[in-house]
Amino acid sequence: MAEQGGGWADESPAVSVDVTVPSIARAYDAVLGGKDNYAADRAVADQLRKTMPGIGELAWSNRAILGRTVRFLAAEAGIRQFLDLGAGLPTMENTHQVAQRHAPTARVVYVDNDPIVLAHGRALLEENDATAVVTADLREPDRVLAEPQVRRLIDLSEPVAVLMIGILHHLHDDEDPAGIVRAYLSAVPPGSHLVVTHFCDIGPDARELQETFLRFLGTGRFRTMAEIGAYFPGLELVDPGLVPLSLWRPDAPVAQPLSVLRRLMAGGVGRKP
Numbered sequence: 001m002a003e004q005g006g007g008w009a010d011e012s013p014a015v016s017v018d019v020t021v022p023s024i025a026r027a028y029d030a031v032l033g034g035k036d037n038y039a040a041d042r043a044v045a046d047q048l049r050k051t052m053p054g055i056g057e058l059a060w061s062n063r064a065i066l067g068r069t070v071r072f073l074a075a076e077a078g079i080r081q082f083l084d085l086g087a088g089l090p091t092m093e094n095t096h097q098v099a100q101r102h103a104p105t106a107r108v109v110y111v112d113n114d115p116i117v118l119a120h121g122r123a124l125l126e127e128n129d130a131t132a133v134v135t136a137d138l139r140e141p142d143r144v145l146a147e148p149q150v151r152r153l154i155d156l157s158e159p160v161a162v163l164m165i166g167i168l169h170h171l172h173d174d175e176d177p178a179g180i181v182r183a184y185l186s187a188v189p190p191g192s193h194l195v196v197t198h199f200c201d202i203g204p205d206a207r208e209l210q211e212t213f214l215r216f217l218g219t220g221r222f223r224t225m226a227e228i229g230a231y232f233p234g235l236e237l238v239d240p241g242l243v244p245l246s247l248w249r250p251d252a253p254v255a256q257p258l259s260v261l262r263r264l265m266a267g268g269v270g271r272k273p
Contacts, residue, residue, distance in 0.1 A: 235270030
């Protein structure tokens with residue numbers, strides 16, 4: 001199998017997937033306009049579009065900040081190890097492609113609890129020895145960090161980029177997302193970086209979209225900027241700090257004022273001193 005069009009190949013071994021239950025990874029793929037999803041996932045995407053017609057643009061904005069932050073980490077911050085938690089299904093400009101373009105020796109491990117992500121990532125295991133895909137639940141940091149592929153590629157004595165792109169908002173408050181973040185940060189040394197993007201509670205529009213997520217996907221918690229900022233405990237926020245996605249080191253000027261849609265997600269990068 002080979003990579004096609006910047007993502008994983010389509011030819012994948014069959015995996016045991018309950019296609020009647022939507023998954024975060026596949027619903028996100030459906031919102032992005034991908035093909036690696038099922039009717040249940042597309043139904044969720046359709047409901048999200050009804051509530052917020054521009055949800056696809058928001059999803060692509062989230063994908064774009066992944067590329068910009070990884071480029072910064074590889075080209076400017078000198079990071080050579082990337083742990084992409086809740087990675088989801090591949091699309092254009094995946095973490096390993098951006099990182100290894102700017103730092104050919106960069107090592108990347110993708111982690112997701114949806115087995116279909118591993119099925120679509122098998123090509124990487126065969127063709128790119130510096131990249132691995134692991135089926136595990138990011139809510140179990142000790143287990144994730146003990147995975148053989150993680151141990152093979154991630155040296156916890158050297159700085160690591162911990163990526164949590166669009167995933168913490170899928171953890172309910174009683175799952176202690178802040179504690180999960182702290183567990184990963186405590187395992188990595190000074191000089192490591194944390195990247196977080198998250199749905200932002202900016203008022204009634206955000207709460208209506210949150211209700212749609214909760215009703216049809218079962219997850220999707222919109223938090224305030226203060227709540228999102230609390231995921232960077234003791235870290236030095238990289239300029240420009242925690243901001244709406246389009247304002248984090250954009251490649252082109254951004255029109256102001258930002259629309260409601262462009263304020264629905266915020267992101268930032270923090271460095272462990």
